[in-house]
Amino acid sequence: xxxxxxxxxxxxxxxxxxxxxxxxxxxxxxxxxxWYRQFPKQSLMLMATSNEGSKATYEQGVExxxxxxxxxxxxxxxxxxxxxxxxxxxxxxxxxxxxxxxxQYFGPGTRLLVL
Amino acid sequence: GQQLNQSPQSMFIQEGEDVSMNCTSSSIFNxxxxxxxxxxxxxxxxxxxxxxxxxxxxxxxxxxxxxxRKDSFLNISASIPSDVGIYFCAGTLSNFGNEKLTFGTGTxxxxxx
Numbered sequence: 243x244x245x246x247x248x249x250x251x252x253x254x255x256x257x258x259x260x261x262x263x264x265x266x267x268x269x270x271x272x273x274x275x276x277w278y279r280q281f282p283k284q285s286l287m288l289m290a291t292s293n294e295g296s297k298a299t300y301e302q303g304v305e306x307x308x309x310x311x312x313x314x315x316x317x318x319x320x321x322x323x324x325x326x327x328x329x330x331x332x333x334x335x336x337x338x339x340x341x342x343x344x345x346q347y348f349g350p351g352t353r354l355l356v357l
Numbered sequence: 358g359q360q361l362n363q364s365p366q367s368m369f370i371q372e373g374e375d376v377s378m379n380c381t382s383s384s385i386f387n388x389x390x391x392x393x394x395x396x397x398x399x400x401x402x403x404x405x406x407x408x409x410x411x412x413x414x415x416x417x418x419x420x421x422x423x424x425x426r427k428d429s430f431l432n433i434s435a436s437i438p439s440d441v442g443i444y445f446c447a448g449t450l451s452n453f454g455n456e457k458l459t460f461g462t463g464t465x466x467x468x469x470x
Contacts, residue, residue: 246399276457285360285445285460286400335399337458346390346449346458348399 245269246338248349255326256357263321263352265336271316272338276346277309280333292319326356361446363461371469376433378444378464386448389422389429390458394443403444404431407452433466441468 245268255261265275274293278286290311292298298311308330310322319338323330336349363380370376380389388407392400404415406422406429413420419432429446446461 248399285463286458287460288457291457333397347402348392351397351399353397 244338244347246336246347246349248334248336248352250352251350252353252355254355254357257327258325261323261326261354263323263334263336263354265319265321265338265349267317267338270338270340272319272340273316274339275311275313275319276337276339277311277319277321278335278337278348280335280351282333286335289321323354326354328356330354331356361448361459361461363444363446363464365464366462367465367467369467369469370436372436372438374436376436376440376466377430379428379430380446380448380461381428382448382459383427385426386450386459387426387452388449389420390447390449391418391420391429391431392445392447394445394463396442400445436466436468438468441466 247266249264253261276291277289279289280286288301289304290298290300292311292313294313294316300306308324313319333351333353335351337346361380361382390405391403393403394400404413404420409422409426410424411422417434421430444464447458449456449458
């Protein structure tokens with residue numbers, strides 16, 4: 243299996259601040275990065291898809307100006323939640339992918355709590 | 358966004374019992390995946406299915422890709438305490454499982470002592 247790390251594993255912030263979440267693929271190069279969000283007791287919902295060096299594609303209902311995604315290298319992608327509000331409190335999970343490689347693996351997740 | 362329908366929503370079983378859960382979709386998928394998620398962690402891949410009708414095992418786990426490509430089931434035999442968690446099915450239109458996933462609603466498995 244693939245090794246994926248996320249940092250931080252949890253973060254608490256005040257409303258209005260910005261939070262950056264890092265996702266790293268440690269033993270392979272990810273040409274595509276998927277970012278998911280999971281609210282308590284719910285399933286995972288895709289937020290956006292990004293390819294290395296390109297702009298991210300956002301799912302319907304996800305604000306691109308609020309959730310900034312950078313996929314500048316094949317081993318690192320970042321998700322920045324700008325001007326966070328309590329309703330952004332959720333579990334954010336990345337899933338790096340190599341085109342043509344079977345299956346998808348997920349990071350350990352980052353729990354965000356906005357006060 | 359779209360979600361796959363998973364049933365049952367939750368299960369309460371005794372250790373040693375067999376478990377069966379399924380996942381249905383209104384649309385076709387080319388790949389079905391089953392994941393397990395423990396509290397506060399990301400999903401961990403259990404089984405991947407790439408061909409309609411395929412039956413695949415991974416230890417005590419067995420999963421099948423429905424012949425209509427609109428459903429899948431997962432069986433766990435002789436359950437043990439570490440099987441506790443939430444199980445998610447996921448589908449993708451990719452033949453390799455490497456495109457965006459649509460997840461099921463989840464099945465929460467609890468083992469009664």
